[in-house]
Amino acid sequence: MGEAPKLLYINGFPKYGHDETDHHLITNNYDHDIPWYEEVIDDDLKWSFALNSVLHKGISDYQEIALLDTKRFGKALVIDGKMPSAEMDEFIYHECLIHPPLLCHPNPKRVFIMGGGEGSATRESLKHNQVIEVVDFCKKYLITNREAFAHKKLDLVINDDKAELEKRKEKFDIIVGDLADPVEGGPCYQLYTKSFYENILKPKLNENDIFVTQAGPAGILTHREVFTSIYNTIKQVFKYVIVYTTHVPSFADTWGWVMASDQPLFIGSEEMDKRIKERINGxxxxxxxxxxxxxxxxxxxxxxxxxxxxxxxxxxxxRFIPGHGVAYRL
Structure with a gap:
């Protein structure tokens, strides 16, 4: 059994300020006895969830954050009106985000996670016995990830992802973009740009580097919103680029990820299964x-x-997916 990789986890959510009622968040249009959360998928399409309750809401200068208790998907995190994580199926998204790059890398030791405020990306990374190191809102309210937040291998930094990565002197084997979707007026779109990948992110990777990012909706009707653009942008910076997709029920769509490196990424199915057995705890x-x-x-x-x-x-x-961040409304 190898030594676990060092994981640096960067929380992409600024610390929220005060609670504030958001009349766009909860609607009662379907049943006056049941509150509903309504998410705009597109200008002519909405996705609604019946709620047990609103557990918490917070707002910062950059993002609105809410934790909902939904009847179908359990606890769900909402950022700027978009649901990046739901309790019942978040394992699909986070396994797809974290394990392919760590398994494709021959010996990952240091991992830098951008975003991922709920701690699930950290939890999955800490399953790898190679990694040696690795928010107020999610630490307090997402009980299932408290062990990940408290883990001695976690180096938790609450700062702007771009500024934090730029100032770090060390390099990393894996950099993970567990970022909020690029919405107009939101804080994250700059972390999907060619200049960020080329001038800030890539110089922080080691020779056998791997970068992976969530890349938004990848469904038959939605993939041209940002997925193909993120892929093409990363292709300008890295020599080898792989895309992969799967359906995430709480997202009401197929989702996409992009993985990139200057070293060949492909390993066979049998080798990947072998590494899963050898490297992953649980x-x-x-x-x-x-x-x-x-x-x-x-x-x-x-x-x-x-x-x-x-x-x-x-x-x-x-390019932006439908929805608006706090800055857009201000």
Missing amino acids: ELLYLTGDWFHSSTTMNKTLSQSLQNETHVYTEENA
Whole structure:
């Protein structure tokens, strides 16, 4: 058994200030006895959840944060009106985000996590026995991840991801983008740009580096919102780039991830399963070698869109998914 990797976890949520009623968050249009959370998927499409209660809400200069107790998906985190994590199926998203890069890397020791305020990315990373090191809101209210927040291998830093990564002198084997979606007026869109990848992120990676990021909706009708653009942007910076997708029920869509390196990323299904057995403490609920390789095969429409995409994500020419951050409303 190898020594566990060093994990540096950066909380992408600024510390929230005061609670504030948000009349756009909760609606009672369906049943006056049951509160509902309503998320805008697109201008003409909404996704609604019946609630048991609103457990907590907070607001900062940059983001609105809420924790809801939903009837279908359990506790759910909401940031700027978007749900990045729900208790019942968050393991799908976080296993897909964390384990492929750590398993594809020959010997990961140091991991830098951008975002991931609820601690689930940290929890999955700490399952790897190679890693040696690794918010107020999520530490207090997401009880299931308290052990991850308290782990001695965790180096928790509450700061702006871009500024923190830029000032760090050390390099990392894995950098993870567990970021909020790029919404207009939100704080995260700059962390999807070519200049950030090229000038700040990549110089902090070691020779056998791997970068992975969540890349937004990747469904047949939604993949051109940001998924293909993020892929094409990363392709300008790294030599080897892989995309993979899967359905996440609470997101009401297929979701996408992009993994990149200057070293070949591909390992066979049998080798991935072997590394899962050798490196990971505990049981994975979703990811296997065969599943991962199947998830990298796109349907015809997505394949053509990825191949034909020309947009490069910049601060001046950003793409956004439907929804608005706090700054947009101010």
